[in-house]
Amino acid sequence: MIGFTGNPLDRADALRHDAAALAAATVDWRARLLRLDGLMPGTTDDGRLAWTSMADLPDGAEPVLLGLDDGRPCFAAAIPGLRTDTAPAMRSPALMAALAALAPGEAAIYAAARSVLHWHARHGHCANCGTPTALFRAGWGRRCPHCHAEHFPRVDPVVIMIAENDGRALIGRGKGWPAGRYSALAGFLEPGESIEEAVAREVAEETGVRVGGVRYVASQPWPFPHAQLMLACIAEAEDDAITLDTNELEDAIWVPRAIVAQVLAGGEGPFVPPPPYAIAYTLLNAWVGEG
Structure with missing residues (x-):
């Protein structure tokens, strides 16, 4: 399998558009929060991605829906002020070791989470008018409250x-x-x-x-x-x-x-x-x- 492909999560696009269902998903007792150190993947002793409960969502952070794992909601935390200039470089020995240990599907989950969180950290203001924007679509977009422009993660x-x-x-x-x-x-x-x-x-x-x-x-x-x-x-x-x-x-x-x-x-x-x-x-x- 090609690296960073094979994401096993259902991206649940319909849930991104349903505010009530999304709110319910964030308080679902089964919901999981991906553990990250900045943009560095948190891993278990056996090299798997580490998850915790939504109770550990940092103060001021907003949940980004990564998808559903057999119906279980999986989130990452968009943290205001996250520094991307100090994120581990691709050639960081610690990052390379972590990536080499991850199963392909888990590496794909990490890649999706890292990419969207990096985008949020660098695109907090509207590119059209400069106003601070707010998350919408379960974290897969940002909307400007002033000019109503909508912005989406770029690839x-x-x-x-x-x-x-x-x-x-x-x-x-x-x-x-x-x-x-x-x-x-x-x-x-x-x-x-x-x-x-x-x-x-x-x-x-x-x-x-x-x-x-x-x-x-x-x-x-x-x-x-x-x-x-x-x-x-x-x-x-x-x-x-x-x-x-x-x-x-x-x-x-x-x-x-x-x-x-x-x-x-x-x-x-x-x-x-x-x-x-x-x-x-x-x-x-x-x-x-x-x-």
């Missing part, structure tokens, strides 16, 4: 791709990454751009390599630092000369399929692969399988 699309040439994959290394780590290239889609155009542009900008045919592989929600949707693709390179954009990457290399397979299997090689919960790992495996 930013990102293309993530490898270019292939003569049985080799082009992978890159970002600045400040863990020692030896290489991964697929990635970049945000720009307005008025297709997925295929974004793939070609990003590969060319970061490495100078021109690509032609682009094929889609899979997608993944990615909650770091905020809600993104990773669109994984494989592109056919028209040349293999690398002209590195050092503002974006520290290095980029071509790696033969057999060596990629060897590294993914735990063997030695010229790079350390991305973690299994990252779609770059899935993408490399898919490319190896094509061979």
Whole structure:
């Protein structure tokens, strides 16, 4: 299963629109509150997500409905003043260890909670008139009391791709990454751009390599630092000369399929692969399988 997918909760859209039913859900004796330390997941001794009761909802916090677990309401707390600039970075060893231990479905619940809470923390004022906004739709929207504009959590699309040439994959290394780590290239889609155009542009900008045919592989929600949707693709390179954009990457290399397979299997090689919960790992495996 691709990391951060397979959320087992029923998102219960009808409940988001029913104020009375939502109020009843918050006082349901079965209701659970996701335990978080800021935006860091709280976990049990066996690495599962930690939950507590709604009695532990912090003062001043508002409940955000994550969904229903076989009818049991599950919430997260939107805390006013939550600092997102001190949230653990993706390369935090503690966060990476916690994510590696979570079951796929639980990682998906955490990703959804983190993304929506991060959005609330950074979008407390109306983008139209600047007035402080209030939660509605069970925490999946904010409404302005002044101009009545409604705002909803944003998801930013990102293309993530490898270019292939003569049985080799082009992978890159970002600045400040863990020692030896290489991964697929990635970049945000720009307005008025297709997925295929974004793939070609990003590969060319970061490495100078021109690509032609682009094929889609899979997608993944990615909650770091905020809600993104990773669109994984494989592109056919028209040349293999690398002209590195050092503002974006520290290095980029071509790696033969057999060596990629060897590294993914735990063997030695010229790079350390991305973690299994990252779609770059899935993408490399898919490319190896094509061979």
